[in-house]
Amino acid sequence: MKAAIVTIGDEILIGQIVDTNSGFIAKSLDKIGVRVHEMLSISDDKQHILETLSKLQNKVEVVVITGGLGPTKDDITKKTLCEYMQDTLVSDEKVLAHVTQLIEQYFKRPITQVNKDQALVPSQSEVLFNQVGTAPGMWMEKENTVFISLPGVPFEMKYLTENEVIPRLVKKYKRPYIVHKTLLTYGVGESLLAERIESWEDNLPEFIKLAYLPSPGRVRLRLTARGKDENVLLEAVQYQIELLQPQISDCLIGLDEEDTLEVVLGRMLTSQSKTIATAESCTGGKIASLLTSVSGASNYFKGSIVSYATEVKNTVLHVSEEVIKNYSVVSEQVAIEMALNAQKILQTDYAIATTGNAGPTKGDADAEVGTVFIAIATPKGVFCEEFNFGQPREKVIDRAVNKGLELVYKEILKN
Amino acid sequence: MKAAIVTIGDEILIGQIVDTNSGFIAKSLDKIGVRVHEMLSISDDKQHILETLSKLQNKVEVVVITGGLGPTKDDITKKTLCEYMQDTLVSDEKVLAHVTQLIEQYFKRPITQVNKDQALVPSQSEVLFNQVGTAPGMWMEKENTVFISLPGVPFEMKYLTENEVIPRLVKKYKRPYIVHKTLLTYGVGESLLAERIESWEDNLPEFIKLAYLPSPGRVRLRLTARGKDENVLLEAVQYQIELLQPQISDCLIGLDEEDTLEVVLGRMLTSQSKTIATAESCTGGKIASLLTSVSGASNYFKGSIVSYATEVKNTVLHVSEEVIKNYSVVSEQVAIEMALNAQKILQTDYAIATTGNAGPTKGDADAEVGTVFIAIATPKGVFCEEFNFGQPREKVIDRAVNKGLELVYKEILKN
CATH class of the missing domain: 3.30.70.2860 (Alpha-Beta Plaits)
Incomplete structure (x- = not known):
């Protein structure tokens, strides 16, 4: 069986907002075997909405619509859906009581006409009760297609998808x-x-x-x-x-959908009771930031010395002034000292060190833009590799971060 | 004039990837006065692609298509576009030379047939030369509509949109x-x-x-x-x-669209010839990483000590053991010492320090999940604020990063 997801709202079409709702709905549908045939973003325009609905009618079994249910003037989804269903809007008592209670509780004032209108739904629709907001979801059937309308606020949309939409679809349709x-x-x-x-x-x-x-x-x-x-x-x-x-x-x-290199690394370090640190120059702390984005990172990640300025490589990371002078700050020798010293200072089993030129200009070093040296200190020694990651700056940094994690991963794999 | 944006790829329809390309293209078109009428995501399916193209033909002036240009078998956009244009694929010499050079430079091997196929383009198309990747963009005209095909890799898509697509559209069409x-x-x-x-x-x-x-x-x-x-x-x-x-x-x-807090901060620090450092615990280097994402950061950013493990706060950042014992590692006192010591050790005018519990579990500290102390050391002194950033982990880290930058920004504004 097939579904379409329709997002209504000008803010998406002018690039103001990235539509993350459709992705969430798609994933939820996919999990229960409903194939998403198409996703569409259209404007808050009555004619455009009507055309889109009629194009999808009988072509897919399910149309999930988000957005345009808010109280402001540009939100016209509900009226337009009602017109498409050739129905009339009626006030839903349970929704009205809920809206009244929410407004009184959070805004300490009686409800206004605008609030009351939130309780209006097409008379033939089934209300998908929105426990976490004021705009109700709606389930409407026409010929061979179910039209489901959800609010655009992400956590309300998620709540209704999980608690109302998916259970009903599972009940109604046989799926592969x-x-x-x-x-x-x-x-x-x-x-x-x-x-x-x-x-x-x-x-x-x-x-x-x-x-x-x-x-x-x-x-x-x-x-x-x-x-x-x-x-x-x-x-x-x-x-x-x-x-x-x-x-x-x-x-x-x-082999897990949620696996990323930092997650897998964390799992390996934890199970081997090993620790890791970083000494970062051109990556500016991004390797540390990725490693600590994983819950439980404190089991194996001890810290990082981000030695962006050359002097910090010497004063904090104890890379010798001579080495820096003789080989320049972007060099194998400096990367190796950074890794070994981080391992020693932060007392870890492994250390990743980066020094390079992310560009766009040459800066302190003589090295070409894109050149990065990555050194890995392990319990058995140290090694360094040289890379040229090209341009622009953002890409150089990200590729150096990735490569640093890869190199240490390969080492830990050997245990 | 109107445009449509079409994203091709099953990975979007099953919710594995959120489509951020369409938003970027929409924004870019909007800036030059081109109205985006519709955005669509469709599958890597020949029939579906052909139907979509023909539906948009003559309905909008411009169709921007992303995705499906990769070298693998599931990428069928190019062949299908070529069929739609009733054209044949020919190898573009300039693209072939570029692909060959990229593969040799980065992979140190000769190109394969799959790589060679990347240089194939419909004979009537105009190549949008992709300086930053192997898949070329293509510009094809049919009756009253221009079809523009771009790779789905975000930075390649961005490069081509900015450097090829927008300038050509500006030249070709009169817009308000x-x-x-x-x-x-x-x-x-x-x-x-x-x-x-x-x-x-x-x-x-x-x-x-x-x-x-x-x-x-x-x-x-x-x-x-x-x-x-x-x-x-x-x-x-x-x-x-x-x-x-x-x-x-x-x-x-x-007042600039490209302004972010880290960019504005960098501009202010540069013009005042001031320097900054960070001492990060729960933010794990992310503040440093953001500050160094800006070109020219070496003018004002000296470094960071990411003291994730409690012992590193003491050994590297010299926060006294007594203070940690008396007040716990997530405390105002520790944050203040972290900031002052980072300022001293890294010899900067300003320092941002964070210590908190990002969760999901309590970890070393007694502090509730979501509690973060942020201290700012300035040339005039130091202060600390306490926050509770709730959950989940990712949100706590991001909000702490934002708030740290905000607090130091306000201080620098006073000069």
Whole structure:
């Protein structure tokens, strides 16, 4: 069965707001086996809304609409939906009581006409009661399509999707099973990876689809299986993963959708009772920031010395002035001293150090824009690699951050 | 004139990725007076793509398409566009040379067939040369509509939008003049701000529109003027800003659309020849990372000591063991020592220090999840404020980062 998601609101069309609601709804629908055929963002314009609804009518079984339910003048979704359903608006008693209570409780004033209008719903609609806000959700059926209207405020939309929309859809429709499995890889580009696993990909059964989801330094491989028997799907996907794994073992990070390199690293460090620190110049604390974005990071992350100014490399990180003078601040020698000293000062098993030139200008160093040295100190020693990450600044920083995590990951893997 | 934005890719329809490209393109089009009529996300499905293109044909003047240009098998946009244009794919020499050079430089290997295919473009298309990636953009005209295809990788899409798409559209089409001016404010909520400037807003001339663009801790006020005479628009907007400014001077950060607090801070520190450092616990280096995301940060940012582990607060940041024992690690006293010591150790004029509990569990400290102390050391002294930023972890960290920057900004403003 197919669904469409429609977002109503000018603020999205002028790029003021990024629509995150559709993604949330899509994920929720996908989980229960409803395929999202299309997502649309349209303006607060009656004609445009009517046209869109009638185009989707009988083409998909479910249309989920968000936005345009607020109390202000530009919010016209409800009236337009009512017109489309050839219905009339009536006040819903339960919603009215709820709105009255919310307004009195939070604003300490009686409700106004604008508030009262929030309780109006098309007479034939089923109200999706909004416990966490004033605008009710609505469920309307016309021929072979259900139109579901939700408020655009993200947490209200989420509440109604989880508590009202999904349970009702599960009850009403028979859906296929869908099994997703995602493998996170690093360090091998999308095209190289595709070539490497080509014959495996070509031999995938018809009901399993593969998608490449690249992000800087990473590629996620997503397997999606659709069918009638969940156990068959699970088994088939598992079998394909077992065939695939040996072919990508050198670049596989994890087998969980939520896995990121920092999460996997954290898991490994915790289980091995090892600790880590960073000494960052061009990455400016971003590696530390990523490592500490993971809950429980205090089990293995001790700290970082962000030595952005050359003098701080000497005064705090104790990199010798001579080394800096002889080799320049962007050099293998400095990166190595940074890593070793961070490991010693912060008393950790591992340390990641970065020094480079993120650009756009050459700055203190002689090094070309994009040059970055990354050193890794381990319990067994230290090593350094040189990179050129090109331009612009943002990309240089992000690639250095990724690479730093990758290099230490590979080392920890050896244990 | 009207445009549509089409995103191609299953990963968006299953909610795996939030489409931020459309918002960026919408904003860019809006700035030059092109109205976005509709945004669509559709699947990597040939029939669906063809139907969508033909529906938009002659209905809008411009269709900007992103995604599906990667080298892998699930990326079918290029072939499908070529079919829609009734054209054939030919290899573009300049693109091929560029791809070859990129692959050799970064991967130290010769190019493969998959890489070579990236240089294929419809013979009648105009190549939008992608300096920052391997997939070229394409500009194709059919009857009254221009179809523009861009890669889905955000920074490549951005590069091509700014450097190729917008300049060409400006050249090709006559559009109304649009003048946008954005003021960035902080620390005052949207509704409170709206009340405060209500009478000014009510007196805006018909051709100037105001929009509130809220984000955590910030509200952008965007004035948009549309008309035939650019100079009249510029003057009128300038006049309104002069009326508005005194009413929001206490919460105004900047008058430039690109302004963020870290950019404005950098500008102020540079012009005053002052320096800054951070001592971060719960924010884990994220304040340092934001400060160093700005080009030229080395003029004022010296470094950071990320003292995540309690012992590092003592050994590297020299916060006394007694203070930690007596007041606990999440306390005003510790935050103040962190700020003062960072200022001293890193020899700066200002220092921002954070210590708190980002959750989800209580960890080392007694403090409630969400509690954060932020201390600011200035040339004149030090102060500390306590916050409770609620949950979840990510929000606590981001709000602490924002607030730390705000507090130091207010101090520097006093000079």
